[in-house]
Amino acid sequence: MSGIALTNVVKRFGALTVIDKVNLSVAEGEFVVFVGPSGCGKSTLLRMIAGLEEISDGELQIGGERMNETPPARRGIAMVFQSYALYPHMSVERNLGFALETARLAAGEITERVAKVARFLKIEHLLARRPAQLSGGQQQRVAIGRALVRSQKLFLFDEPLSNLDADLRMEMRVEIARIHRELKATTVYVTHDQLEAMTLADRIVVLKDGHISQVGTPMELYEHPANKFVASFIGAPRMNFLTGKLAIDGSGSRLDVLDARHGLENFGYEGEVSVGIRPEDLILGGGDIRLPASVQLVEPLGGEALVHARLGNGQSLVVKAQGKPDLKPNADITVGWLTSKAHLFGADDRALSAKGA
Amino acid sequence: MMSGSRSAGLRQARVRTAWLFLAPSLLVLTGVALWPLGRTFLFSFTDALLTEPDFYSYVGFDNYRALFEDPLWWQSVRNTLYFTVISVSIETVLGLTIALLLNSHIAGRGVMRAIILIPWSIPVVVSARMWQWMLHDQFGIVNHVLKLAGLIETGVAWTANSALVMPVIIAVDVWITTPFMVLLILAGLSMLPRGIYEAASIDGVPAWKQFTSLTLPLLAPSIAVAVLFRLLDALRMFDLSYVLSSNSDDTKTVSIYAREVLVNFQDMGVGSAASTAVFLMIALVTAIYVTVFRLNRRLMGV
Numbered sequence: 001m002s003g004i005a006l007t008n009v010v011k012r013f014g015a016l017t018v019i020d021k022v023n024l025s026v027a028e029g030e031f032v033v034f035v036g037p038s039g040c041g042k043s044t045l046l047r048m049i050a051g052l053e054e055i056s057d058g059e060l061q062i063g064g065e066r067m068n069e070t071p072p073a074r075r076g077i078a079m080v081f082q083s084y085a086l087y088p089h090m091s092v093e094r095n096l097g098f099a100l101e102t103a104r105l106a107a108g109e110i111t112e113r114v115a116k117v118a119r120f121l122k123i124e125h126l127l128a129r130r131p132a133q134l135s136g137g138q139q140q141r142v143a144i145g146r147a148l149v150r151s152q153k154l155f156l157f158d159e160p161l162s163n164l165d166a167d168l169r170m171e172m173r174v175e176i177a178r179i180h181r182e183l184k185a186t187t188v189y190v191t192h193d194q195l196e197a198m199t200l201a202d203r204i205v206v207l208k209d210g211h212i213s214q215v216g217t218p219m220e221l222y223e224h225p226a227n228k229f230v231a232s233f234i235g236a237p238r239m240n241f242l243t244g245k246l247a248i249d250g251s252g253s254r255l256d257v258l259d260a261r262h263g264l265e266n267f268g269y270e271g272e273v274s275v276g277i278r279p280e281d282l283i284l285g286g287g288d289i290r291l292p293a294s295v296q297l298v299e300p301l302g303g304e305a306l307v308h309a310r311l312g313n314g315q316s317l318v319v320k321a322q323g324k325p326d327l328k329p330n331a332d333i334t335v336g337w338l339t340s341k342a343h344l345f346g347a348d349d350r351a352l353s354a355k356g357a
Numbered sequence: 358m359m360s361g362s363r364s365a366g367l368r369q370a371r372v373r374t375a376w377l378f379l380a381p382s383l384l385v386l387t388g389v390a391l392w393p394l395g396r397t398f399l400f401s402f403t404d405a406l407l408t409e410p411d412f413y414s415y416v417g418f419d420n421y422r423a424l425f426e427d428p429l430w431w432q433s434v435r436n437t438l439y440f441t442v443i444s445v446s447i448e449t450v451l452g453l454t455i456a457l458l459l460n461s462h463i464a465g466r467g468v469m470r471a472i473i474l475i476p477w478s479i480p481v482v483v484s485a486r487m488w489q490w491m492l493h494d495q496f497g498i499v500n501h502v503l504k505l506a507g508l509i510e511t512g513v514a515w516t517a518n519s520a521l522v523m524p525v526i527i528a529v530d531v532w533i534t535t536p537f538m539v540l541l542i543l544a545g546l547s548m549l550p551r552g553i554y555e556a557a558s559i560d561g562v563p564a565w566k567q568f569t570s571l572t573l574p575l576l577a578p579s580i581a582v583a584v585l586f587r588l589l590d591a592l593r594m595f596d597l598s599y600v601l602s603s604n605s606d607d608t609k610t611v612s613i614y615a616r617e618v619l620v621n622f623q624d625m626g627v628g629s630a631a632s633t634a635v636f637l638m639i640a641l642v643t644a645i646y647v648t649v650f651r652l653n654r655r656l657m658g659v
Contacts, residue, residue, distance in 0.1 A: 052555050073561030085552030089574045098570070099560035150560065 002063050002076065002153035002186040003028045004049060009058035011044055011210075018044050020210045021058065026203075028153075031180050031187045035197040035233070036207035043158055045207070046190045050079050050156050062154065075154075078147035082159040084139045086131040092142050093118075093127040096149050117149045121175075137168040144179070155180075157189040161196065173199060194234050198222070206230045228274055228349040237279045237306060239343070240317045244275045246344065246352070255339065258313060260289045262339050265354040269346055276343040279306065279320040287336025293317065295331045300324055309335055394636065400629035407623040420630035430631065432606060433614040434638070440523065440610065441591040444530045449584055451531065452538025457572075459539065460546045470543070477536035485600035488529045492516055492601075519607045526597050526608055533597075534590070538583050545579025546572075581650050588646065592639045611635045 004026040011019035019041045026032045034042040047053040049060060051072035060067045067075050087095050094101075096114045105113075118124045121141045131139055140160060147155060157176070161169045177200055180187055191197055197204045198218045206213040206221065206229070214226040218234075225231035231239050244257040246269050253264045257275055284307065293309040296316065307319040307327060317335055327333065344352040401420055405413035424430050455473065459466050476484065491498045492515040500512040515525050549572065557567050595612040602608045609617075615635055619628030 050559060052558070072559045077559060079556070079559045081552050081556060083550070083552045085550065085556040087553055087556075087571060088550065098557075099562065102560065102562045102566055146556070146560070 003030075004154070004186065004188070005059075005061040005064075006045075006049075007059045007061075009045075009048065009060060010056045011041070011048060011053060012056040018210050019048070022210075022212055024205060024212065024215065026186060026188060028186055029184045031189065031200060031202045032205060033197040033201035033203075034188065034190045034205050034207055035192065035194060036213075037233070038192060039209075040207040041210040042190045042192075042207045046156055046158055046188060049075075049188060050077055051075050076152050077154045077156055078150050078152040079156040079158065080140075080143050080147050080160045082162050084131070084143040084163075086139060086142055086146070088131050090130070091127065092123065092129055092131070092134070095131070095142055096127075096145050099146070099150050113149055113151075117145045120148070121145045136164050137172065140164060140168075140172055141175075144176070148179070148183075153185055155185050155187045157187065159190055159192065161191070161193070169193075169196075176200060194236065198234070204234075206233060224351070225276075225343060226351055228276065228345045228351075231276050231343055231345070231351070235278055237318050237320070239276045239278050240282065241345075242275045242277070242311075242315065242317075244273050244344075246270060246273045255289070255344075257289055258291055258311065260291055262289045264339055267344065267352050268355045269344075269352050271347060273347075273352065274345040274349070276345060277337045277341065279318045281337050281341040282317065282319040283336050283338075284319060284321055284325065285334050285336070288339045289342075290334045290336035293333055293335045295327045295329055295333060297329065298325065298327050307333075309333060311335075397629045397632050397636075400625050401633045403626050403629075405625040405629075407619060407625050407628075410625055413626075416626065420626040421634075423627050424630045424634065429606060429609070430611075430614055430634075433609045433611045436523070436608060437592060437594070437610045437612075440527060440530075440594060440608075441588060444527045444534075445584060445587045445591055447527070447531050448535050448538045448587060449580065451535050452542050452583070453576075453580065455535065455539045456542035456546055459543055473536050473539055475536075476533050477540075479533075481533060481596045482600055484533050485529065485597050488525075488532075489516065489601055492525065516602050519605065522602045522605055522608050526601055529601065530591070530594070530597055534587065538587065541583035541586070542576065542579055545576050545583075548579075549575050585643070585646060588642060589639060592642060593635065611638065 004024075006022050006024045009019060009022045010017065022045060034045060036042045044053055048055050049062075051067070051070065055068050062075055062077075087098060090098065093114055096117060097110045100110045100113060114127075115124070118127055121144060123138065123141050123145060126134060126138055126142070131142065134142065140163075143160070160176070161172050164172060173196060176189075180200075189196075189200060201218055203215060204218055204221050205215050208229050214221060214230045216224075221230055221234045225234060228241070232241070242257055244255050246264075246267060247254045247256070248266070248268070248270055249263060251266060253267045253269070255262055255264055255273075255275070291311055293311050295307060296310050297308040299306040299308070303322070305321050305324055307321050307325060309317050309319060311317065319335060346352050400410075400413070402415050402417060403413035404416045404419075459470055459473070479487075490496075492500075494500060494512040494514040494517070497512070497515070499515070500509065503509045504512070513521070516522050553571055554567060557571060562570070593612050594610050595616070598605075598608040598610050598613055603613075611631065612635060615628055615631035618624050618631055622628075
C-alpha cells in the first residue's frame with residue numbers, strides 16, 4: 001500500500017501561502033510528475049509528502065494512513081535530491097549501506113543488498129570511491145542507489161537531473177524509466193523540464209502559484225490543455241498565441257484572426273479569444289485559416305527546421321517545418337493551420353470547447 | 358629543441374618572478390623571526406649575562422645541563438602541559454557545544470553570536486586583572502556571592518591557595534578563549550552541506566547518529582585546526598599566570614621560567630637555553646599533532 005492522497009493540503013510560510021488547498025491522489029505503482037515554473041510550489045509539495053516540510057492544513061495519507069505527524073523515516077519513502085546529498089566522507093559502498101547499517105541489518109545482508117543495487121545501476125566499479133571522485137552522472141546513480149537499497153514502496157525525486165548535462169539527462173531519464181518499469185514503485189517526480197514530464201509520467205500534475213492547474217496523462221495535457229498556462233508550458237517549442245475574435249454565427253461560431261476568418265462549430269462564446277497553435281500544427285502555405293507573413297529566421301535542426309515568421313501586425317510565430325525549407329529571410333510566405341488543431345482560450349484563459357455534437 | 362629551450366627560459370623567468378615576490382616577506386621573516394631565533398640558539402651555548410651581552414665565551418652544553426637539572430624547570434614543563442591539555446580539552450568540548458547551539462535555529466542567535474565574542478576581544482592582561490579583582494579573597498565579588506548564597510563562611514583565597522590556583526587559571530582561560538573555539542567551529546559548521554541531514558532523516562538515521570557519523574567527521578578538520586591554534590597558544594601561555602599568580606611555582610609555565618632566568622637572574626645563557634627548549638617543545642608537539650592528524654585523516658579517508 002503506497003498510494004498517496006492529498007486532501008485540501010495547505011502550506012503557509014508566515015503570511016505567505018505557497019500551497020493552497022491541493023487535492024490529489026496518486027495510485028499505487030503510478031509515476032506522477034509535478035511540473036511547473038520555479039516558485040510554483042512543486043518542490044514544497046514533494047517535501048511535504050516526504051515530511052521535510054510541515055503541512056499547515058489539510059491531510060496527507062500514504063497507503064491509506066494519515067501521515068501529517070509521522071516523521072520522514074517512518075513514512076516508507078526513499079528520496080533522491082537535486083544536490084544528490086551524498087555523504088562526502090563515506091565511500092560509495094558506505095553511502096549505499098549507511099541507512100541499512102543504522103537499521104542494524106547484519107553485515108552480510110548489507111553487503112549483499114548494496115552489491116545487488118550496485119549491479120542494477122552499473123556502479124559496482126565505483127564502490128570504493130568517494131563522492132568527490134565521481135562525475136555528476138555517477139553521483140546521481142549513487143544517489144538513486146541509496147534510495148533503492150532500502151526497498152521502499154514510494155520514491156520521491158526532487159529535480160534529480162537538473163545538475164546534469166543534456167546527454168546525461170537523457171541517459172538518466174531512460175534509467176529512471178527502467179527502474180520504475182522493473183520495480184513498479186509509486187513514484188513522485190518533480191521537474192521544471194516539460195520534456196522529462198512528458199517522457200516519464202503516467203500522469204502529469206501542472207502546478208502554478210501553489211495551485212494545481214491541470215492533472216492528466218501527457219497526451220491529454222498536450223492535446224487538451226485546460227488553460228493557456230498548461231498549453232504554453234507543455235510542448236516545445238512552446239505554443240504560438242494569436243489574438244482573435246469569436247462570434248456566434250447562425251448555428252455555429254465564426255473566428256476572426258487578423259484578416260482571415262473561418263466558420264467553426266458552436267462554442268457558445270462571443271468576444272476576444274486567444275488562439276493557440278503548436279509550431280508543429282502550423283502549415284507553410286496551407287490550412288483552413290491562412291495569414292500572410294514574412295520570414296525572419298530559419299533554424300535548421302537537421303530533419304526539421306524552425307521557421308520564425310512575422311505577421312502583418314508585427315506578431316511573431318514559430319513554425320516547425322519538415323525537411324529543410326528553402327526560405328530566405330524577408331521572403332513572403334503564407335502560414336496557416338487547420339481549425340481542428342487550434343486551441344481557443346477565453347478571457348479568463350480557460351480553454352473553450354464546442355457545444356453539443 | 359627550440360620550443361624546449363624557450364619553455365625552459367619561460368620557466369626560469371617564472372621562478373625568478375616568484376622569488377622576487379617572495380623576497381620581501383622572506384626578508385622580514387629573517388629579520389624578526391629567524392635572526393632572533395638564531396641568536397637565542399647561539400647564546401644558549403654561552404655564559405653571557407643580560408647586562409653585558411657582548412662579553413661571553415662558549416660553554417658547550419653546560420646551560421642545557423643546568424636547565425635539565427633544575428627541578429623547577431621540569432615543574433614548569435609539567436604545569437604547562439597540564440594547563441594545555443586540560444584547558445584546550447574543556448575549551449574544545451565547550452566550544453563545540455556552544456557552536457552547535459548557535460548553529461541551530463533558535464531565537465536571538467545573531468545577538469548571541471556577537472555577545473559571545475566579548476571575552477575574547479578583551480586583552481588577556483585586562484581580563485586577568487578583572488578576574489583577579491573578582492576573585493579577591495576579601496573584596497572580590499565571587500566570594501561575596503558565595504557568602505550570600507551561604508556556600509562559604511570566610512573568603513576563599515582563590516589565587517593564593519596552591520591547590521586552587523591552577524584550576525582558577527584554567528577556568529579564566531576557558532572564559533577568555535572558548536569564544537575563539539566557538540567562532541572557528543561555527544565557521545566549520547556553516548560549511549556543512551544541509552542536504553545530507555535531510556537525506557539522513559529520510560533514511561531513518563537518528564539525531565545522535567547524524568551527529569557522530571556526519572557532523573563530527575565532517576567537522577573534524579575545522580576542530581583540528583582550532584585545537585592546533587589553541588595548543589600553540591596554551592603551550593607558550595605567560596600573561597594569565599603572570600598576572601594572577603606571578604610568584605607561584607604551582608602555575609609557573611615554561612615561558613615564565615625562561616623570562617625569570619633571563620630577566621630576574623640576568624642569566625642570558627640558561628635563559629636562552631630555556632627559550633630554545635620552549636621552542637623545541639612547541640615544535641615537537643605541533644609536529645606530532647599534525648602527523649597524527651594527517652595519518653588519521655588518511656585512515657578515515659576524509
